[in-house]
Amino acid sequence: MVESAPTSVRIAAVIYLVAIVAFVLGPLAVVVGVSFTAGDYITFPPQGLSLRWYEAVLSSSVYMGAAITSLKLAVVVTISATIIGASVATVIHRGRLPGTSVLSALFLAPLVLPTIIFALGLLIFWSAYFGRTSFAALWIGHTVIAVPYVIRTTLAVLSTSDRYLEEAARTMGAGPWKAILHVVVPQAMPGIAAGAFFAFNISFDEAIVSLFLRSPEVITLPIQIYTQLEYSPDPSIAAASALMIGLTVVLIFVIDRVLGIQRVAG
Amino acid sequence: MNAVQLDNISKSFGNVQVIKNISLSIAKGEFVSLLGPSGCGKTTLLRMIAGLEGATSGTIHIGGKDSTRLPPELRDIAMVFQSYALLPHLTVLENVMFPLRMRKIGNRAEQRDRAVAALKLVQLDHLTDRRPRALSGGQQQRVAVARAVVSSPQVLLLDEPLSNLDARLRESMQEELILLHRQTGLTTVFVTHDQEEALSLSDRVILLNGGRIEQEGAPKALYSVPRTRFAASFMGSTNLIDAELQPHGDGARALLSDGQVLLLRAKHSAKKRATIMFRQEDAILAPEPDNAALSRGALIASVVTQIFLGARTRYVLDLGGHMIRCLAPAGQFYAVGDKVELKISPDSIHVLED
Structure with a gap:
C-alpha cells in the first residue's frame, strides 16, 4: 500500500481541485448571483437584491412557452431514447447476432461525431424530405444524441450481471419475452434509470441541434436564452439559467434518493 | 418409459x-453423471438436454415426449448452474417460487407453500426473505437446488454445482445431494x-472423451475395470505398463522389458503388445525376496521414493524401467x-484396449 502520494502530485491535485471549483462552479455562482440583481444590466457583483428578474421570467409568455417546449421535448426524448437505448444495449450485451460490433459502433457514433455536423445534416435532410422543421425533428435529433448515453449506462450494468441468468430463466419456464421482462430488465434497471436521467438532461440543455432546427413554433429554453442574449441582453437570462440549474439539481437529488448516485455514476 | 432418451445426438459448432x-437412455429416478475432462462435451450435452443448445442431428425425448x-x-x-444463477433482485423465497410462477403451477398461496417445502428440504426455510447476495456460497447453492426441485421436473440437470465450493463444504453438499435424490426420487443428470464426485454420487457414470462415450457403467465397475487407457488414467490412482502379452496355461502372461513376468487371468491366444493396468492399492509389497522367492519367479522392484500419507505410505517403484505407484501400510x-x-493378484491386472 502506498503511504502517501509524492508532494508534487499532491500539489497538482490541489491545483486541479481549485481549477474545478473556479471554472465549473464559478460561472454557476456568477449566473445565480446576477439573477438576483435589482439593476437593469448584467453586472457582477449584482447591484442590490431582488427577485424582479425571476418575476419577469415566470410572467413572460416567451420564456414560459420555451420552458414548456423544452420540458415536453425532454420527456418524450427520455422515453424514446430509454426504450431504444435499453433495447440496443440488451442486444449488444448478448452479442449473439452477427454484426453486433458494427451495430455497437454505429449506435455510439453520435458520442464522437461533432454535433454540429449531425445537426447540419439533419437540417438538410429534414428540409429536403419534410419541409419546415418541427417538434418531431427536434425529438429525433435529441433522441439520436441521447441514445448512446443510455446504451453506455445500461451496458455498464449488464456487463457485471451473471450472463447465465437469462438462460436460467428459460429453464424455469420463462419464454424469451418473459425472461427479458422478469430478469434482464430488473437487472439493467439502475443503468436504464441513469441513462434516462442523462437523456433528460441532454435534451433539456441541448443547444446545437435546437439552434439549427429552430422555427418560430419550436424554441427551446436554451435557444430562448441565447436569442435574448443576442438581441436584448438583460438579467432575465441569468434568472432563466438559474432556474435551469435548479431543475437539474432537483433531478440529481431525486435520482440520488431513488437509486443512489454512486450506482448511477459508477 | 425413460425419463431421458437421446438417440444419435450430434452437435457441431461451425x-x-x-x-x-451419442445415444443414451436414463431411467426414471436414476442418478447419472456425465464425467470427463474439459472440452469432452459433457456440459454441451447437458445444455442440449436443457434445450439451451440445439442438436445438429438426432432426437431427444424427455418424459417420453419428443423435445x-x-x-x-x-x-x-x-x-x-455452476454460478447458481440466482435472480439478485428477488428474495430467496421469490427465487424458489419463480419456476412455479413462470410455469403457472398453482395459485400464489400454493406456490408459496411449495417453495417453503422445497427450502425445508435444503434446510433454508429460515432465510426466505434474504437476498441472494446476503447468503454464503453454500447457501446460494442450496437455494439453487431448492429452486430446481420445486417444480418436480422430469429431469434435474446439474452443471458442476459443487465446483465453486471449498473442499469441506463440497463433501457435505455431496451427502446432501444423495439424500435429496433419495427423498425426491428425481431423475438427475x-x-x-471430478471422478471421485461422479463415483460417490451416481448410480451410473458416463465417461465422455472427445464428444463420444468412452465407457459407461456403475461406479464400481468403471473404477475397477476401465476398458481403455483413457478411462484407466482418468479414473486415477492406477499403473499403466506397456508389455508383451503371451498365452500361458489357462490365462496369459505379460512380459516386461526387463524379462520379468506378470501373470494375468485373461485369456490371450496370440502374442501382442498391449497396455496392462493395476491399481496402486492392489499391489502388496514384501521385503527383499530370498532365493526361494526368486526361483518361483517373484516380481522384483526397487524403491525410487516414498511419500508419507498418514495411514499409508505411497512408494514409487522402478519395475523393469517402468515407474509404478503402490500403497503400503x-x-x-x-x-x-x-x-x-x-505381489499382484492376476485378478487385479487388466488388459486395456487402446
Whole structure:
C-alpha cells in the first residue's frame, strides 16, 4: 500500500481541485448571483437584491412557452431514447447476432461525431424530405444524441450481471419475452434509470441541434436564452439559467434518493 | 418409459463437432453423471438436454415426449448452474417460487407453500426473505437446488454445482445431494470433471472423451475395470505398463522389458503388445525376496521414493524401467534403493484396449 502520494502530485491535485471549483462552479455562482440583481444590466457583483428578474421570467409568455417546449421535448426524448437505448444495449450485451460490433459502433457514433455536423445534416435532410422543421425533428435529433448515453449506462450494468441468468430463466419456464421482462430488465434497471436521467438532461440543455432546427413554433429554453442574449441582453437570462440549474439539481437529488448516485455514476 | 432418451445426438459448432453420435437412455429416478475432462462435451450435452443448445442431428425425448425442437421453457426440466444463477433482485423465497410462477403451477398461496417445502428440504426455510447476495456460497447453492426441485421436473440437470465450493463444504453438499435424490426420487443428470464426485454420487457414470462415450457403467465397475487407457488414467490412482502379452496355461502372461513376468487371468491366444493396468492399492509389497522367492519367479522392484500419507505410505517403484505407484501400510518401511517383492493378484491386472 502506498503511504502517501509524492508532494508534487499532491500539489497538482490541489491545483486541479481549485481549477474545478473556479471554472465549473464559478460561472454557476456568477449566473445565480446576477439573477438576483435589482439593476437593469448584467453586472457582477449584482447591484442590490431582488427577485424582479425571476418575476419577469415566470410572467413572460416567451420564456414560459420555451420552458414548456423544452420540458415536453425532454420527456418524450427520455422515453424514446430509454426504450431504444435499453433495447440496443440488451442486444449488444448478448452479442449473439452477427454484426453486433458494427451495430455497437454505429449506435455510439453520435458520442464522437461533432454535433454540429449531425445537426447540419439533419437540417438538410429534414428540409429536403419534410419541409419546415418541427417538434418531431427536434425529438429525433435529441433522441439520436441521447441514445448512446443510455446504451453506455445500461451496458455498464449488464456487463457485471451473471450472463447465465437469462438462460436460467428459460429453464424455469420463462419464454424469451418473459425472461427479458422478469430478469434482464430488473437487472439493467439502475443503468436504464441513469441513462434516462442523462437523456433528460441532454435534451433539456441541448443547444446545437435546437439552434439549427429552430422555427418560430419550436424554441427551446436554451435557444430562448441565447436569442435574448443576442438581441436584448438583460438579467432575465441569468434568472432563466438559474432556474435551469435548479431543475437539474432537483433531478440529481431525486435520482440520488431513488437509486443512489454512486450506482448511477459508477 | 425413460425419463431421458437421446438417440444419435450430434452437435457441431461451425466445423468443430463437439458431440459425436451419442445415444443414451436414463431411467426414471436414476442418478447419472456425465464425467470427463474439459472440452469432452459433457456440459454441451447437458445444455442440449436443457434445450439451451440445439442438436445438429438426432432426437431427444424427455418424459417420453419428443423435445428435440422444443425451447427450454417448454421442456419439463430444471437446471442448477455452476454460478447458481440466482435472480439478485428477488428474495430467496421469490427465487424458489419463480419456476412455479413462470410455469403457472398453482395459485400464489400454493406456490408459496411449495417453495417453503422445497427450502425445508435444503434446510433454508429460515432465510426466505434474504437476498441472494446476503447468503454464503453454500447457501446460494442450496437455494439453487431448492429452486430446481420445486417444480418436480422430469429431469434435474446439474452443471458442476459443487465446483465453486471449498473442499469441506463440497463433501457435505455431496451427502446432501444423495439424500435429496433419495427423498425426491428425481431423475438427475450431473455434470462433473471430478471422478471421485461422479463415483460417490451416481448410480451410473458416463465417461465422455472427445464428444463420444468412452465407457459407461456403475461406479464400481468403471473404477475397477476401465476398458481403455483413457478411462484407466482418468479414473486415477492406477499403473499403466506397456508389455508383451503371451498365452500361458489357462490365462496369459505379460512380459516386461526387463524379462520379468506378470501373470494375468485373461485369456490371450496370440502374442501382442498391449497396455496392462493395476491399481496402486492392489499391489502388496514384501521385503527383499530370498532365493526361494526368486526361483518361483517373484516380481522384483526397487524403491525410487516414498511419500508419507498418514495411514499409508505411497512408494514409487522402478519395475523393469517402468515407474509404478503402490500403497503400503504405514507400519512397513522401505528405504530408497531397497529391493522389494511385488505381489499382484492376476485378478487385479487388466488388459486395456487402446
